[in-house]
Amino acid sequence: MKNTDFDPNLAAWLGDSDALPVPDSLPQSLDQAYAASPPAEEASQAIRRLRQSLEEQLVEKIYFDTLEGTSLGTVFVAVGPRGLTALSFGVTEEDFLAQVEKRTGVRPVRAAEPTQEIEAQVSAYLAGERTRFNFPVDLESLTKFQRQVLEAAAEIPRGQVMTYSELARRIGRPLAYRAVGQALGRNPVPLVIPCHRVIAADGSLTGYSGGGGIKTKARLLALEGVHLL
Amino acid sequence: MSDKPEFDQLIERHGEEIFAYLWRLLRFTADAEDCFQETFFKGFKAFPRLQPPANYRAWLYRIATNTANSFLARQARLAKVTADLNLEILSDGPATAEIVDQRIALARVYAAVEKLPPKQRAALILRKYQGLSYNEIGESLATSTDSARAHVYQALKKLRAELAPHQNDTEG
Numbered sequence: 001m002k003n004t005d006f007d008p009n010l011a012a013w014l015g016d017s018d019a020l021p022v023p024d025s026l027p028q029s030l031d032q033a034y035a036a037s038p039p040a041e042e043a044s045q046a047i048r049r050l051r052q053s054l055e056e057q058l059v060e061k062i063y064f065d066t067l068e069g070t071s072l073g074t075v076f077v078a079v080g081p082r083g084l085t086a087l088s089f090g091v092t093e094e095d096f097l098a099q100v101e102k103r104t105g106v107r108p109v110r111a112a113e114p115t116q117e118i119e120a121q122v123s124a125y126l127a128g129e130r131t132r133f134n135f136p137v138d139l140e141s142l143t144k145f146q147r148q149v150l151e152a153a154a155e156i157p158r159g160q161v162m163t164y165s166e167l168a169r170r171i172g173r174p175l176a177y178r179a180v181g182q183a184l185g186r187n188p189v190p191l192v193i194p195c196h197r198v199i200a201a202d203g204s205l206t207g208y209s210g211g212g213g214i215k216t217k218a219r220l221l222a223l224e225g226v227h228l229l
Numbered sequence: 230m231s232d233k234p235e236f237d238q239l240i241e242r243h244g245e246e247i248f249a250y251l252w253r254l255l256r257f258t259a260d261a262e263d264c265f266q267e268t269f270f271k272g273f274k275a276f277p278r279l280q281p282p283a284n285y286r287a288w289l290y291r292i293a294t295n296t297a298n299s300f301l302a303r304q305a306r307l308a309k310v311t312a313d314l315n316l317e318i319l320s321d322g323p324a325t326a327e328i329v330d331q332r333i334a335l336a337r338v339y340a341a342v343e344k345l346p347p348k349q350r351a352a353l354i355l356r357k358y359q360g361l362s363y364n365e366i367g368e369s370l371a372t373s374t375d376s377a378r379a380h381v382y383q384a385l386k387k388l389r390a391e392l393a394p395h396q397n398d399t400e401g
Binding site for chain 2: 016032037
C-alpha cells in the first residue's frame with residue numbers, strides 16, 4: 001500500500017506526521033481499548049515471579065556429554081549455569097552421574113551443545129595443541145577450604161610441579177598438607193584444575209583423583225614435559 | 230556462561246514494557262504473565278548467542294510477539310474471546326443501558342483487533358501503544374521498515390471497515 005493512500009488523520013494519530021489529529025471514532029475506540037497500562041503492581045509481581053523462576057531454572061539444569069576416544073579414554077563433561085561442574089574419566093557413566101548428583105543435588109541431562117566448547121578445549125589439550133583452558137569452572141558446591149586449595153592448584157603452570165606442603169604454605173595453612181591432599185583428591189575437575197601437578201616431597205606421585213590413578217598422573221605430566229619416573 | 234547479571238539488566242530495563250505489551254495483546258493477566266515468562270526464558274537461552282551490538286529491545290519484542298502469536302493460535306482464541314466478552318458484559322455488575330452499550334462497543338473493538346492477521350495486530354500495538362519506531366517494529370517482526378509501516382496502515386484500514394458505525398453484521 002502506498003503511504004499516500006493512507007488516511008492523513010490516522011497517520012497524525014500514529015505520530016507519523018506533524019499534523020494534529022482531529023477527533024475520530026476509530027482512534028477513540030482503540031485508545032479506550034488499549035491505551036491503559038497494566039496496573040504497576042501486576043507488572044512488578046510478574047517481574048518478581050520471573051526472576052524467581054529464572055533462578056530456579058538456573059539451579060536446576062546441569063548438562064553432560066562424553067568425549068570419546070581420547071588418550072584418557074572416555075571423558076565425561078558436565079556443565080551448569082556457572083560453568084564446568086565436573087569432568088571425569090576412567091569411570092562409568094552411571095558413576096559419573098551419581099557423583100555429580102550427590103555433589104550438586106542435580107542429575108545431569110545429556111546435551112551436546114552446552115559442553116561443546118569445553119570438550120573442544122579438552123581434546124586440544126590432550127592432543128598437545130593447547131596449554132591452558134579458557135572457560136569458567138564452577139566450584140560453588142565445595143567448601144571454602146577445598147576451593148582455596150583447588151584455586152591455588154589451578155595456578156601451577158604447565159610443565160611444573162609442586163609438593164603438597166608447598167601448596168599448603170601457598171594458601172597460608174602450612175600444617176594442613178594432609179587436608180590439602182584430601183581436597184585435591186576430591187577435585188571435581190581433574191585435568192582442568194591440574195591436581196596432577198601436585199606431588200609428594202620425595203618426588204613420588206602418590207595418589208591421583210582422576211581415573212587410572214598414578215599411571216594417568218604420570219601420563220599427564222609426561223604430556224606436559226615433566227618426567228619424574 | 231554467566232550472562233545472568235547482564236540478562237538481569239535487560240529485565241530491569243525492558244521487563245515492564247514487555248509485560249505491558251503482552252498484557253495489551255492478550256488482555257488476560259494470567260495469559261500475559263505466562264507468555265511473559267516464556268518470552269524471557271527463551272530470551273535467556275538465546276542470549277549468549279546474541280551478537281552485540283544488538284538492539285535488545287527489538288529482540289525482546291520479537292520473542293514476545295512470536296510467543297504471543299503462537300499462544301493465540303494455540304488457543305484458537307477468537308471464539309473464546311467473544312464468549313469471555315459476553316460474560317464480562319453480563320457479569321460486570323449492575324449497569325445502565327449506556328454502560329452496557331459502552332461495554333458492547335469495547336467488546337467489538339477487541340474482537341476486531343484479535344481478528345487481524347498477527348503481524349498487523351502486533352505492528353499496530355507496537356507503534357501506537359508501545360511507542361516503537363517503524364525501524365524497531367521491522368526488527369521485532371523480522372521484516373523491513375516499509376513492511377512494518379504497511380502492516381500498521383493495513384491494520385487500521387481493516388479496523389476502519391470492521392468497526393464502521395452502524396454496522397450490525399458481526400461476522401460470526
